[in-house]
Amino acid sequence: MPATQHHALTHNPNHLDLQLVASYPRRIEASLTRVWENVLDWEHLPHLHDSAFSYSELDEAGLWGWRVWSSPDRSGYFELVVDTNCYVVRSYTGGEQFSEIWTHLSAQQEATDIRVEFYSAGVDDDNRDGIGEMYLALYKVLWDEDEAMMQQRQLRLDNPRADVPQVNLGDASALRQNGPHRFELNRREYLLGEQGGSWLATPTICPHLLGPLEAAAEPGQLRCPWHGYVFDIETGKCLTPADARCTLARPPILVEEGGELIARSHSENEPS
Numbered sequence: 001m002p003a004t005q006h007h008a009l010t011h012n013p014n015h016l017d018l019q020l021v022a023s024y025p026r027r028i029e030a031s032l033t034r035v036w037e038n039v040l041d042w043e044h045l046p047h048l049h050d051s052a053f054s055y056s057e058l059d060e061a062g063l064w065g066w067r068v069w070s071s072p073d074r075s076g077y078f079e080l081v082v083d084t085n086c087y088v089v090r091s092y093t094g095g096e097q098f099s100e101i102w103t104h105l106s107a108q109q110e111a112t113d114i115r116v117e118f119y120s121a122g123v124d125d126d127n128r129d130g131i132g133e134m135y136l137a138l139y140k141v142l143w144d145e146d147e148a149m150m151q152q153r154q155l156r157l158d159n160p161r162a163d164v165p166q167v168n169l170g171d172a173s174a175l176r177q178n179g180p181h182r183f184e185l186n187r188r189e190y191l192l193g194e195q196g197g198s199w200l201a202t203p204t205i206c207p208h209l210l211g212p213l214e215a216a217a218e219p220g221q222l223r224c225p226w227h228g229y230v231f232d233i234e235t236g237k238c239l240t241p242a243d244a245r246c247t248l249a250r251p252p253i254l255v256e257e258g259g260e261l262i263a264r265s266h267s268e269n270e271p272s
Helices: 032-040 042-048 128-158 170-180
Strands: 018-028 058-063 065-069 076-082 087-091 095-108 111-121 166-171 179-187 188-195 200-204 221-223 230-232 238-240 252-258 260-264
Touching: 018 128, 032 076, 032 111, 032 128, 032 200, 042 065, 042 128, 087 252, 111 128, 166 170, 166 179, 179 260, 188 260, 200 230, 200 252
Parallel strands: none
Antiparallel strands: 018 111, 058 065, 065 076, 076 087, 087 095, 095 111, 166 260, 179 188, 188 200, 221 230, 230 238, 252 260
């Protein structure tokens, strides 16, 4: 089902004593397309925004928005509902709504202007300013993190990697002396390294939404800090989330020829 709240796109449909505690205008240096993509992406909350969201479990999602549990015992949840040029997030705990946050979006060429309005229940004159300052500080951090992610994704979408099946990486001795080296092959990026005297090529970009890949807590695994996807380097399988459909491509073949290191992709008919 969609939003649990009837008339979700109406201001204060539960007729609470909501008070406007703060407004946050900002220009986001990312397109409206990237911003809407980010708004509907609930998966990044506990990973990219781990300082603010310690727990997020999906209840339901669709073109209308999403609803996630904010605590393991499901005593609290957030519900986001979208409209043409705005969206609203309502927060609940113990079945009771305690806030309503409206965000208005306006395209500005390759940027997006936002205006966020924070409404809170149970506010009096003594705590209004403090609550407003809390929301402003929180949302500045959240949008800083979101903006950086959207810009990095756009950069990778705008600059496709080299579509070549083989690349000469250069003098093998120099590569050993100079340390890690990035290269592109078949529209993917790899980090070249050595382990036990053997060359290794480790993917650097997550196949999910083009996020960065970094070493995970467990050896032999890579993790994306945007959405928490974890991959097994050897098999390429996505370990977390278990139902993910994306996998890592087979690593390139690395061979030394005449003192130079060559990286080439596997042929389609080559057995795994």
